[in-house]
Amino acid sequence: MLSRLTLALVVVSTAILHLACSRAEDVDRTPKFASTIAGANGEFGETFGVAIKDGDIYVSDGQNGKIWRIRDGATTVFASGLDTPSGIAFAPDGSLIVTDSGSSTIKSIDASGQVKTIAGVDGKHGFTDGEVSSAVFDAPIGVAVAPAGRIFVADTYNDRIRVIENGRVSTLAGGNRGFADGVGTQAEFDTPCGIAVWQDKLLVADTANRRIRVIEPNGIVWTLAGTGESDLKDGIASQAKFVEPTGITVDPNGTILVTDGNSIREISGLFPIVRTISASSRGLSDGALQRARFNSPSGIAVAGDGSVIVADSENRLVRRLSPDKETEITADQKAGLRGTAEQFRNAAPARWPYDPPQARRDIAGTLGEIRGDTTVDPNNLHFHNGVDIAGNYGETARFVRDEKVLKPIATELFGDLRENIRMPTMGYIHIRLGRDKDQRPFGDPRFQFTTDATGKLIDVRVPRGSAFKAGEPIGTLNPFNHVHLIAGRSGSEMNALDALILPGISDKRPPVIDKVTMFAGGNEIKPSSGKLQLAGKVQVVMQAYDQVDGNAARRKLGLYQAGYQLLHADKSPVTDIRWNIRFDRMPRSGAVPFVYAIGSKSGATGETIFDYIVTNHVEGDDYSEGFLDANDLASGKYIIRVWAGDYFGNNSYVDTPVEIAR
Numbered sequence: 001m002l003s004r005l006t007l008a009l010v011v012v013s014t015a016i017l018h019l020a021c022s023r024a025e026d027v028d029r030t031p032k033f034a035s036t037i038a039g040a041n042g043e044f045g046e047t048f049g050v051a052i053k054d055g056d057i058y059v060s061d062g063q064n065g066k067i068w069r070i071r072d073g074a075t076t077v078f079a080s081g082l083d084t085p086s087g088i089a090f091a092p093d094g095s096l097i098v099t100d101s102g103s104s105t106i107k108s109i110d111a112s113g114q115v116k117t118i119a120g121v122d123g124k125h126g127f128t129d130g131e132v133s134s135a136v137f138d139a140p141i142g143v144a145v146a147p148a149g150r151i152f153v154a155d156t157y158n159d160r161i162r163v164i165e166n167g168r169v170s171t172l173a174g175g176n177r178g179f180a181d182g183v184g185t186q187a188e189f190d191t192p193c194g195i196a197v198w199q200d201k202l203l204v205a206d207t208a209n210r211r212i213r214v215i216e217p218n219g220i221v222w223t224l225a226g227t228g229e230s231d232l233k234d235g236i237a238s239q240a241k242f243v244e245p246t247g248i249t250v251d252p253n254g255t256i257l258v259t260d261g262n263s264i265r266e267i268s269g270l271f272p273i274v275r276t277i278s279a280s281s282r283g284l285s286d287g288a289l290q291r292a293r294f295n296s297p298s299g300i301a302v303a304g305d306g307s308v309i310v311a312d313s314e315n316r317l318v319r320r321l322s323p324d325k326e327t328e329i330t331a332d333q334k335a336g337l338r339g340t341a342e343q344f345r346n347a348a349p350a351r352w353p354y355d356p357p358q359a360r361r362d363i364a365g366t367l368g369e370i371r372g373d374t375t376v377d378p379n380n381l382h383f384h385n386g387v388d389i390a391g392n393y394g395e396t397a398r399f400v401r402d403e404k405v406l407k408p409i410a411t412e413l414f415g416d417l418r419e420n421i422r423m424p425t426m427g428y429i430h431i432r433l434g435r436d437k438d439q440r441p442f443g444d445p446r447f448q449f450t451t452d453a454t455g456k457l458i459d460v461r462v463p464r465g466s467a468f469k470a471g472e473p474i475g476t477l478n479p480f481n482h483v484h485l486i487a488g489r490s491g492s493e494m495n496a497l498d499a500l501i502l503p504g505i506s507d508k509r510p511p512v513i514d515k516v517t518m519f520a521g522g523n524e525i526k527p528s529s530g531k532l533q534l535a536g537k538v539q540v541v542m543q544a545y546d547q548v549d550g551n552a553a554r555r556k557l558g559l560y561q562a563g564y565q566l567l568h569a570d571k572s573p574v575t576d577i578r579w580n581i582r583f584d585r586m587p588r589s590g591a592v593p594f595v596y597a598i599g600s601k602s603g604a605t606g607e608t609i610f611d612y613i614v615t616n617h618v619e620g621d622d623y624s625e626g627f628l629d630a631n632d633l634a635s636g637k638y639i640i641r642v643w644a645g646d647y648f649g650n651n652s653y654v655d656t657p658v659e660i661a662r
Contacts, residue, residue: 036328036333038059044068044316047061050299144202204248207244246297251306257308365482382592487500539628540614561583564628567639582619
């Protein structure tokens, strides 16, 4: 085992050697803009790995089992018939090397698109070194090829870095799952994904360890950047923090580029500094790079002209980072990529997440409801992003449609009440994944458990490429006693009541409006001499809730839409109904205080209060503050009618007489 001093010397000397490069060009070719170059018309099921050859861009599509080629702006299928292809890289002979995660093999594709297995046994998952025909991998994700032809593989769920040469597969570094620097198999990785050749060394995006690691030719492993804490923090490499580093590459100037969470990061400088060069929040926007938004980018590669190509996985796009501004994706194209609720529900028959699949269950929560308490912790509030379907403690929860895992880390929060798994279009929360109420595994090999020294279960992974059928068990309900079901891709979550239309569900009960309150300048407007007099800009707040047929009286659900209307005293309309708040899709997280007034609160326990600020506008990605401006109205008597609506078309209203006097 290397001493800490020896490792420290290796880190410092190597970092200075490789990151101190200065630009030889007089013209600055630093990427400053992001643009969409493929996928805007929905061609891809997923974009994951990226490789470039002779100006052509190749992209792996794990959803569809294809490799695509982008040439002169046209996108065509280069190869098909793969099982969740992930990392891709070109070998010196011109063949494309692919980690085929679903089949746990390494494949090569020749110039004609013919596919052959070069290492691993199709469909066999595990770990064995040896001859290429008998070696075994476990859903490998990353791949890199050295100039001499050695193939390096990030054998992701074996937590090892493997090498293929001279007809054999051997382990270069890694052994047990964990984190440790050291030599060869003494070193430890946790779900390594991206891998890149760095002169005579290897760079590894050690995804679950949230670090960037380096492997020397002699097998020494050391950490270049990251503390292991989950955060997006720039700074000195040893103090910087990563969210989920996935893809990694090096540009001709020695700058290391990393896809991390929803951002693009770079590592450069005499004493390595980590910088975030894109926006940090999830989304989709082209333009100035520092404001451009991505959604779980994965593969990353540098083109011959210095531009950077990124597989923007959850957005299902290929993006280019370049010094020159290019055409930006349009609003209509963005909407097309999100899809509609009708398209979503037509993609697969609906079923409940329990057996029997057609038996109606109680709805316990809907999309858009506040979670948290505005009066206790206003900085820790969020929208509920799915539908809660009640069940019984320990009951088996089941997948509602056929899907396969695409996210390299698809499970989160093991042992927590929010334990979950994220599939491409569905999410399932509050479940003991792959095990019963007594923590005993089901024995399904797709659920890979990690134990501590005493044999206690401490984590579970479900590898990329693992396929499930509707009705197969996910796990069992924890003490929250419901499945939180998310409908829609990450970043494009839809109202599940609309996207699924679960069998037998009905609602003939209109929403209940408890009270209406008005504010000016942040202060409640109180009646004076029995009259509610308005002046200036007024905000209208409606306290309301909904229920579906069969709901218990105690169960309060959020609204589908909320708004208001201004009427004359004789109830003739001054304005049409303004449905200002709508939950057909998940709003942006920053919109919470624009929907819910102080006093709102909801959660697994305690009181539920939904106070909607109906004069504000919140729908999809858009949100803004709004008012009823009394200065725009003539003096006289009016009625403010607040409206509460549910998904099933039931609407309620309450009228409040007001007076405007000059």
